[in-house]
Amino acid sequence: MYSALYSHINRFIDLSTDEKEILASLLKSFSFKKKAFLLEQGQICKANYFVVKGCLRLYFIDIKGAEQTTQFAIENWWITDLTSFIFQKPSEFYIQAAENTEVIAIEQHHYEEMFDKLPKIERYFRLILQKNHQASQRRIMFLYSFTAEERYHHFNGLFPGFVQRIPQYMLASYLGFTPEFLSKIRAKK
Structure with a gap:
């Protein structure tokens, strides 16, 4: 059921069969139709989403009322409003399905439990966040240069x-x- 996620994780760390079972107990799968919202501005982001199939986007509405897309997530990419997710504060963003999309979610209330039960997963997410941060920095540089x-x-x-x-x-x-x-x-x- 979670083979795409396990394959992605195995690119960074090795999980045993027992560890995969523990992780599976903390995950949920969802399907979203094109244009469906996983998060709307003002809501608290309750999950970090791994895209199995499809495409999600993170965007905000600027002062002129225009949508400003800041991130996409296609197959094997993660997406969340990290600030809202970690600090459980209302989001300034929307997460919307740009296509019919299937995701695996780790909900916020399971996040610390996942790290406690599976310390190796913390390394995986650190590596993913480093890659995401690097991509964001490069995108900003490209926007200006x-x-x-x-x-x-x-x-x-x-x-x-x-x-x-x-x-x-x-x-x-x-x-x-x-x-x-x-x-x-x-x-x-």
């Missing part, structure tokens, strides 16, 4: 299949420009 067109071509080069999967307005929001500008870039091909 690349032109809009360079950002699109760089992202498309890294994730060519993903660019075709998500709606144009979500991709444009993530890359920091309008859907109309994205249409112009794509028309230049």
Whole structure:
């Protein structure tokens, strides 16, 4: 049932069969239809989500009322509003399914229990958070040092299949420009 997650974990640490059973007792599986919300602004984020199939996005509404996508999660990626999740404070973000999506969730009330029962998992999450932080830093650097067109071509080069999967307005929001500008870039091909 949790084979995709176990495979991902095994890229970073080794879990025994007994440890996998303990972990399984703390996890839940969910399916979400496209456009469904896992979290809305003002709610407290209750889970960290591992995407088995599909795509989720994290976004906020800016002062002009526009959606600003800050993160996507596709297969084998984690997504949460970490601040809301860890500190149990109301979120400033939304988490929405960009496609029909299947996830494995570790709920907040099981988080410390998971670390207590499975100390190796703490290392796994530390490594995942380090990779996530590095990706966030690079994204910020690209937003400030690349032109809009360079950002699109760089992202498309890294994730060519993903660019075709998500709606144009979500991709444009993530890359920091309008859907109309994205249409112009794509028309230049």
